Amino acid sequence: MLKDSDRRILRHLLADPQASAAELAERTGMTAATLGRRLDRLRDTGVLKGQHAEIDWRALGYEVEVSLRLTLEKTAPRAFDEMIAAARDVPEVTEIQTFLGRVDLRLVVIARDMAHYQEIYRDRILTLPHIADIEALMTVAAVKTEAGLPL
Amino acid sequence: MIALDDTDRAILRLLQADATLSAGAIGREVGLSQPAAWRRVSRLQEAGVLAGRRVELDLDALGFGVTVFLGVKLATKGRVSLTDFERAITAIPEVQSVHHVLGLYDYRLRVVARDISDFERILRRRIMTLPGVGEVEANVLLSEERRPGPLGTGAARPPA
Numbered sequence: 001m002l003k004d005s006d007r008r009i010l011r012h013l014l015a016d017p018q019a020s021a022a023e024l025a026e027r028t029g030m031t032a033a034t035l036g037r038r039l040d041r042l043r044d045t046g047v048l049k050g051q052h053a054e055i056d057w058r059a060l061g062y063e064v065e066v067s068l069r070l071t072l073e074k075t076a077p078r079a080f081d082e083m084i085a086a087a088r089d090v091p092e093v094t095e096i097q098t099f100l101g102r103v104d105l106r107l108v109v110i111a112r113d114m115a116h117y118q119e120i121y122r123d124r125i126l127t128l129p130h131i132a133d134i135e136a137l138m139t140v141a142a143v144k145t146e147a148g149l150p151l
Numbered sequence: 152m153i154a155l156d157d158t159d160r161a162i163l164r165l166l167q168a169d170a171t172l173s174a175g176a177i178g179r180e181v182g183l184s185q186p187a188a189w190r191r192v193s194r195l196q197e198a199g200v201l202a203g204r205r206v207e208l209d210l211d212a213l214g215f216g217v218t219v220f221l222g223v224k225l226a227t228k229g230r231v232s233l234t235d236f237e238r239a240i241t242a243i244p245e246v247q248s249v250h251h252v253l254g255l256y257d258y259r260l261r262v263v264a265r266d267i268s269d270f271e272r273i274l275r276r277r278i279m280t281l282p283g284v285g286e287v288e289a290n291v292l293l294s295e296e297r298r299p300g301p302l303g304t305g306a307a308r309p310p311a
Contacts (some may be wrong), residue, residue, distance in 0.1 A: 002212075002213070010206075010208065010213075013206055014206055014208075017170075017203065017204035017205065017206045018203060018204055045212075046209050046212065047208060047209050047212050047213065048206070048207075048208060048209075049207040049208060049209055050168075050169065050206075050207040051169065051170045051171050051204050051205070051206055051207070052166075052167055052168065052169070052170055052204065052205045052207060052297070053163070053166035053167050053170040053201055053203075053204060053205075054201075054202050054203045054204060054205050055163060055167065055200060055201065055202060055300065055302075056199050056200060056201075056202035057300065059152070059153065059198055059199040059200045059202070060152065060153070060155070060200060061152045062301075067250075067252065067259065069255075084296075088296075088298065091300065091301040091302075091303075092300070092301055093298055093300075094297065094298050094300045095295070095296070095297055095298065096295070096296045096298065097220070097292055097293075097294065097295045097296070098292075098293045098294045098295075099220065099290035099291060099292060099293055100290065100291040100293055101288070101289060101290030101291055102288060102290060103220075103290045106220070106290075110300065110301070135254065135255055136254060137252040137253065137254035137255060137256065137259070138252060138253040138254060139250050139251075139252055139253075139259075140250075140251040140252060140253050141250070141251045142248070142249075142250050142251075143237050143240075143241060143249040143250065143251055143258075144240075144241040144246070144247075144248055144249040145248050146205060146247050146248050146261070148244065148247070149208070149210075149213065149215065149244075149247070149263060150244040150245055150263075151213065
């Protein structure tokens, strides 16, 4: 079971993922040594699974982001596994999610522009195995990004 | 726009996996001195390529057993209702992300909940009651994987 102090650390970490250890210690009212021990413990127990750098693909010239909602041919026994394995081979796919619901799978695809997207879609996406149906939604703007948790 | 070489791409891949790596540790991985690695990272930050960090938590262990992606269509469109909706939806703590999309829905929401009945409570009491909310589609997240994206697989230096 998590202690209140662990929840406090995670709340501050989520609120400002870039915070240094010294800043986190100050905000949580802990000594640097205590905070370090607590963070190590959160990592060791698998609660804190990782801290990952986020890349702004626009800064690298990828202006287009499309969310593809797929339904799969579920009569094929290994449809999900084969689809996911094939999607991993497409470099422009940045996220793969599976769902219970009307949508089976979601892929996030980035591209430099619409012509580039069209090329990826035709050559790399439509050729993926076991697709029954695809719907595309273009991301216009991120209004709120993975901010917090009601901890 | 900033041009990347194989070393930059290798550094980005390392930081995607672990953003807490020190310049020294990055340097050792890609065959650079600590100051040279630090300069590369600073340049990527200044160019806006390194845009922040994502904290990955074991949601189950924290008591959030369910993540749902919601597609929301607004019933009444117009500038005012979009702004009102965005302000209200971002204030709900269980709503982790909100994206404005073009297509079948107007917004994609990522919602965390303790369990399905908790999700139902959030959906009915907090989301469906917002002004302008029309059709809603919910899909329960089963698995998720982030990919490095088009950063290549090239080594920063030829193998010794």
